[in-house]
Amino acid sequence: MPSQYGQFCPVAKAMELLDERWTLLVVRELMLGSRHFNALRRGLPRMSPALLSKRLHTLVRAGVVERWEDGNRVTYRLTESGRELEPIVDALGRWGIRWIPELGDADLDPHLLLWDIHRNVDTEAVPDGRTVIVFSFPERATARRWWLVIAADGVDVCDVDPGFPVRVTVQADLRTLTRVWRGDLAWSEALGSGAVLLRGEPQACRALPRWLRLSSVALTPRPGGSPQPVAAR
Structure with missing residues (x-):
């Protein structure tokens, strides 16, 4: 069950949907152009198929994702609600590369x-x-x-x-x-x-x-004014 914070705060209400594990990464994959289940799996290789199905179902039910069927072909895409998450996900990526640079x-x-x-x-x-x-x-x-x-x-x-x-x-x-x-x-x-x-x-x-163009967050300025890689021309 999603976390229930018991607060009227809009941040709390949004996080009741979005703070489940993998949810925002599913949104990220849809932002990046994945439209079908197997493509989503390739962008989330450590997420189980069962959990991916569950998260997609939750996002469809919440109105964040649309599910389309064409015969046996199922397509997923962000709704207007889902597209409004794009700058939020992008900002999280830029914040993460600035302030959590360590890679295990x-x-x-x-x-x-x-x-x-x-x-x-x-x-x-x-x-x-x-x-x-x-x-x-x-x-x-x-x-x-x-x-x-x-x-x-x-x-x-x-x-x-x-x-x-x-x-x-x-x-x-x-x-x-x-x-x-x-x-x-x-x-x-x-x-x-x-x-x-x-x-x-x-x-x-x-x-x-x-x-090979770099990640969309590659040119994000780092703390301390350290020089950033210059995009190849």
Whole structure:
């Protein structure tokens, strides 16, 4: 059961719905364009299918999410009420990256990182035709290699070799690449120090930071006036 605070305060009433675990992350996924159950699961890989179904049902019942059926295809999208949460979720992300920067080992997830990266590819900057980027995390015992396949019909993430020629291989430990994605570490610094290695076509290696746009909160100013990574041009 959702928490019942017993207060007329609008903040308390809102939190009776929103402070259940995973709820705002489901809203985040819908904000980022996920429309179907399997896509939502890929953006929330550690959330059980049963709990995701339960949270979606609660949000639909509350009028935050709409559920549409087209034959066997079910689509979810934010309602006007849900869309009004977008600046709130965005502000939480910016607050979190400013004031809670620490990353534990349990926070690092190659599946989620590659899923986030694939949503931010600048497809207009990538050459025509198919471009395949391999991400290699040598320190990991499992899930060490991932493939990003960029084509005219979209971008996909694979955890098995799709069998296409590779244009660029990105080698780094998972923490380093996560920090680059979050904007904690600039591409130039990561590449200059050797923490990230690029192998493949020279022109593609030079262009890669422009292809992979950073997290939407990456350029958020940090406390203390520390310099922020400059977006690749």
